[in-house]
Amino acid sequence: MTEQFKSGFVAIVGRPNVGKSTLLNQIIGQKIAIMSDKAQTTRNKVQGVYTTDEAQVVFIDTPGIHKPKHKLGDFMVKIALNTFREVDLIYFVIDAATGLGRGDEFIIEKLKNIDTPVFLLVNKIDQVSPEELFSLIEKYRNLYPFTEIIPISALQGNNVPTLLDQTTVHLEEGPMYYPKDQITDHPERFIISELIREQVLLLTREEVPHSVAVVIEGIEKNPKTEKLTIMATIIVERSTQKGIIIGKQGQMLKQIGMRARKEIELLLGSKVFLEVWVKVQKNWRDKEHYLHDYGFDQDEY
Structure with a gap:
């Protein structure tokens, strides 16, 4: 560790589906935030830790800021907006392909109320021409005095090293908050x-929207084989959604379990036996006791 070690907290904010989770996974080099082309995939603050010999950056991937339609939506937006005051730096991620929208203008208005430095990250630059990119940057530059404006491709990793270098420049000297190998x-x-x-999101597509929660009921380790047994319940709001997730002769649920098991084994580095059930809990996204039970505790925010 160098004498002038830097550290700080960085929030990744933006409209739904602009690539925030993809960027976090690209920075960390491992999947810790789930990705989907559906909006509002991230529901809770996901913290990723990036550490070098010179600095440690704690990234907070927030839910997409959107107009809420239920209590869960209120919770998600509250989380995202509250991070503005909790961090040392903000990454405001936009989608170069969709351009400036009312959602971005709403976020910019919120940013005007704080003193935190803000980087504008123009994501998906591989999907627009240089002329379109320049024109888009000018539009945003006229709306807010961004500390830095950096075009990136979160998926391909373009300019991400430059982004991390500039992030370190703008952080102050500080401690290492987490062990070096913790991500x-x-x-x-x-x-x-x-x-x-x-x-569930990837395989069911538009048939089952974001009315899905997953509860881990238990994790048991076989002392002889070292194999883990994980028991999980998928919560949905309607019986029709339960039927879709189970699928004909249980084939959809089997596919969900098989693909999830592979991802879990990559995460844990060990063999896993995954048992998955499906349960209907009507309108759980609008009932506070269910939100609490499923890990969305609004009192914390």
Whole structure:
């Protein structure tokens, strides 16, 4: 560790589906946040830890800022907006392909109320021409005095090293908050449940929207084989959604479990036996006691 070690907290904010989780995974070099082309995939603050010999950066991947339609949506937006005051630096991620929208203008208005430095990250630059990119940057530059404006491709990693270099420049001297080899502060149960939920989102597409939660009921280790048995329940709001997730002769649930198991084994580095059930809990996203039970505790925010 160098004499002038730097550290700090960075929030990754933006509209839904602009690539925030993809960027976090690219920085950390391992999947800790689930990815989907559906909006509002991230529901909780996901913290990733990036450490070098010179600095440690704790990244907070927030839910996409959107107009809420239920209590869960209120919770998600509250989380995202509250991070503005909790961090040393903000990454405001936009989608170069979709351009400036009302959602971005709303976020910029919120940013005007704080003194935190803000980087504008223009993501998906591989999807626009240089002329379109320059024009878009000018539009945003006229709306807010960004500390830095950096075009990136979160998926391909373009300009991400430059982004991290500039981030370190703007951080102050500070301690190492986490051990050097730690990449997230979330417990394994949380990440396992998210990996299962990701497969539900990817495989069911528009048939089952974000009315899905996953609860890990238990994790047991066989002392002889070292193999883990993970028991999980997928929560949905309607019986029709339960039927879709189970699928004909249980084939959809089997596919969800098989794909999730592979991701979990990569995460844990060990063999896993995954048991998954499906349960209907009507309108759980609008009932506070269910939100609390499923890990969305609004009192913490």
